[in-house]
Amino acid sequence: MSVITPHCHLLRSPKRTRHALGAAAATTTTIPKLTSTGPSLRSTWPHRFWVATGCATFLTPIAKSITISLTSNSALEPILAAVLGYALADLATGFYHWAIDNYGGPSTPLVGSQIQAFQGHHKWPWTITRREFANNLHALGRSLTFTVIPLDLVAGDNAAALSFIGVCSGCIMFSQQFHAWAHSTKRRLPPAVVALQDAGLLVSRAGHAKHHRAPFNNNYCIVSGMWNEVLDEMKVFEVLEMVVFFKLGVRPRSWSEPSSEWTEEEVEVEAEIKDPVVSKVV
């Protein structure tokens, strides 16, 4: 008789260090030739097109909501709906980020390229700061275009619903920009962005850094990060991983022993910090 043995952090707490993981990875991975002008980091016209359509998709309901509110002198509900949209966007990015970090692969329909991109991000986190704007946001812009336009139509002239849809989807689309800012050094960021991070309105560098450290199973939310503490303290994702494992027999990647998919190439990161110009052509 076989015995099912889940490999979950609910059941054990592996003592893994980032340095040890980096050393393990260094023996099994090849340092990529990433350049700031290379095709994988640059924005293309299709990227810009999908970012433009995504922006139009979330800005249109916001503009419509403002117009309706001004003509009806009733702004309280749309404002509350916008706050709710902002808060739930953070929660949504947490669940989505957890799902694509842990399940599926490059061949998964619809989201395979995003799964591959996030796996690459765990190995070389700093590269997100070198991605051009549209290159970083185009996948979410395209998803938004196809999923939110029908919601805009359903909302009709309901100002609160339009406000919620616009703000929530806009925060989700720009979560990858907030994520990139969380990987940047403060001196490279506009003062307003640093102020928003320090105020807790955008995901902070310190908060997101925990996501890239062992045990690699927390801090998934990347809009404001307001849900990270409660989700991690309640072990929401670890419970979900157990449910998926016992129902479907699928292990999340976060249960795996240290491997190149989850570890950071420290050599490359150190090169980036010491000499960003040299690292462009490594």
Ligand SMILES: [Zn+2]
């Ligand atoms: Zn991740």
Ligand SMILES: [Zn+2]
């Ligand atoms: Zn990251």
